Structures are given as C-alpha cells and as structure tokens.
Amino acid sequence: MPPRLSPTVRQQRLGIELRKMRERVGVTPKNLAATLGTDLPKISQMENGKSGISAERLRLWARTCGCADGPYLDALLAMTQDRRKYWWDGYRGRIPSGIIDVAEMEHHAESLAILHTTFIPGLLQTPAYASAVFARLRPPLPREDADARTAFRIQRQRIFTERPKPYTAFIHESALRMQFGGPVVLREQLLGVLEDSERPGVEIRTIPFSVDTYPGSGESLYLARGPVPELDTVQVDLSQGPKFVHAEDELQTYRRIKEETATIALDPDESRDFIRALLKDFA
Structure with a gap:
C-alpha cells in the first residue's frame, strides 16, 4: 500500500x-x-x-x-x-484539513474543555453566528467555501446527541459581547448558549471583565482528554489554522491553565444568570 x-x-x-x-x-x-x-x-x-x-x-x-x-x-x-469512514471524511478537499482534524479530535476524546476570549466556541454557535464569524476572514472566502465551513461547524454539534461526553466551555465576557453579525444575531446566539448549558454533561463557565487577569488570557485553547493521559491533545487557534499540541510539558502547562481558570470562572448557575443579564443589552 x-x-x-x-x-x-x-x-x-x-x-x-x-x-x-x-x-x-x-x-x-x-x-x-x-x-x-x-x-x-x-x-x-x-x-x-x-x-x-x-x-x-x-x-x-x-x-x-x-x-x-x-x-x-x-x-x-x-x-x-479504527479504519471506519466518518461523516467528516465527506468534507475532505472542500475545507482545510486542520478544520476536519478538530472534528476527529472531538469525536475520539473522552472529555472536552475549551477556553475562548474572542468568540463563542464552535460547538455552541448558531448557524447565523458561525456564518458571520467566517465572513470576517481576510482575504474573504468565496461564498461556497464559507457556506461549507459553516455547515461543517454546525454538523460538529451532533456530538452532543450522537456521542455525548463531558464538555466545559470557559467563555470570557469579551466573547459574549462581540457582535458577529450584529445585535440580533448575538442575542440569538446567547439564547442558544443558555439552551446548550442545560444539556446533560455540558458546563458553561463565564469569566467577567471584573476578573482582572487569568492564566492563558491571551489565547484560545481546546483540551481533549484521551483514554489515557499520555494521549491528551490541546488544540490552539493560530491565524494560519489549528495547531495540535502533544508534548507532555506543554500539555501539563495547558492542564494547569484549565485548572486555574476553573477557580476564577463563575459556576454554571452564576454563568446562566450572567448571560441573562447580558441579554438585556441586546434586546
């Protein structure tokens, strides 16, 4: 072969x-x-x-x-x-391979934890919000390519029903206020986050502006737990695409960032109240 x-x-x-x-x-x-x-x-x-x-x-x-x-x-x-064909294989050649690798990582993970500071994490995005995120890319994507990426991002969300697993999203207030698509789209998005926060195994933890600083505040990161700690993976967003981290010393650093972030983020109930209060600004 x-x-x-x-x-x-x-x-x-x-x-x-x-x-x-x-x-x-x-x-x-x-x-x-x-x-x-x-x-x-x-x-x-x-x-x-x-x-x-x-x-x-x-x-x-x-x-x-x-x-x-x-x-x-x-x-x-x-x-x-594992030599099966998966739903994401149908997108090969249509969207960048790094984006497809994120879906593969999510599928095989035992649990997921994500920290975002500039926009709502992909697994929680509404179609209108996802479309607006891709519209901001420069140089602009052709309409067909943007639509394919949006459809792929929404299809990733089937993991919540087909292969559910613990999922924690730490979302900074800046991401909750960033108006991709305008206030109407953002309001729909925040309502969607509230709905997702009620799913079994899903935790939404917000980080208000009142928290002066926290570890990892300058980057977005995605921690996927493997079947054993040696097979954990961290995905970091870079301008040229996703970067996947496997080195043990780097994994340890990102695990500590996640643990420290958990100590300063609002708990799930407080986070829901916080998002409901934000909704008043986008009525």
Whole structure:
C-alpha cells in the first residue's frame, strides 16, 4: 500500500507515540526494522503517520521497546484498528484539513474543555453566528467555501446527541459581547448558549471583565482528554489554522491553565444568570 499523502492528526499522533516509545529506550530504526521484518523507509512512514501499523506489529514494537503499560498500549491498539469512514471524511478537499482534524479530535476524546476570549466556541454557535464569524476572514472566502465551513461547524454539534461526553466551555465576557453579525444575531446566539448549558454533561463557565487577569488570557485553547493521559491533545487557534499540541510539558502547562481558570470562572448557575443579564443589552 502506498504511503498516505496527507495523514490526519490522529494518524500522525499514533506515529508520534511509536517514535516516542522507540526513542525512550534508545532503540534504533535499523534494529526495529530488523525485528519487524521491514525496512527503514517503512519505519519512518509509520512514525510520521504516512503508513499504518497492524496490531501484531504494534505489539512487537512495544515488546522491543520494553513498553508494558497495558492501558496505554490498548489505546494505541484501538487507534490501529479504527479504519471506519466518518461523516467528516465527506468534507475532505472542500475545507482545510486542520478544520476536519478538530472534528476527529472531538469525536475520539473522552472529555472536552475549551477556553475562548474572542468568540463563542464552535460547538455552541448558531448557524447565523458561525456564518458571520467566517465572513470576517481576510482575504474573504468565496461564498461556497464559507457556506461549507459553516455547515461543517454546525454538523460538529451532533456530538452532543450522537456521542455525548463531558464538555466545559470557559467563555470570557469579551466573547459574549462581540457582535458577529450584529445585535440580533448575538442575542440569538446567547439564547442558544443558555439552551446548550442545560444539556446533560455540558458546563458553561463565564469569566467577567471584573476578573482582572487569568492564566492563558491571551489565547484560545481546546483540551481533549484521551483514554489515557499520555494521549491528551490541546488544540490552539493560530491565524494560519489549528495547531495540535502533544508534548507532555506543554500539555501539563495547558492542564494547569484549565485548572486555574476553573477557580476564577463563575459556576454554571452564576454563568446562566450572567448571560441573562447580558441579554438585556441586546434586546
């Protein structure tokens, strides 16, 4: 089978874990290739996500590298066996791959926590609000491309009904007041956030302007918990697209930001009251 031209972030992540496993104990690609009965290019392709790995080879890889962490290995094995087609695959070639990778990350996560300072998180956006967010991009998107991104963003919200999981959104007051699409669109959006806050497993936590500062206030971040901590992922918004973070030291930093933010954000009931009060400004 020829190498993948554009591996997904999940496929790349499996490769990253294979490489980390090998490098942790100093096994060379040459020795691993000999043990697996393959060649150096194939080892490289496996480690960069351009080639898959069978369950049998993964077990041999782990034994060669002395990995005896059962839960971690089981999680990697599950990644090798998942070859299904998902709804987001229908968008490949129509929207940037990084946007598709966010939906894949959400689907496979055990829980999700997001911090936003400039706009309402995507899983909570109404169609009109999402359309207005994409309309602000520069250079402007062609109408067909903007519509495809809006439809994709709204379709991601099926996760709340088809694959529900704990979801916490920390939303700064600046994001709650930013008028993408104008006051009528924003009012509808705030009402939508209130409705979503009543979903099982969903927590909306607001951060008022009265909080003078908080960790991570200069960026938006999205923490996806994996089946084991080693497979956690953080997605950060950059101007050129989503960035996915896997390094353990960076993950620890973002976990601490999330924990500290939870100590200063309003609780869910207070947050609902806060949003209801904001609605009066957009009557």
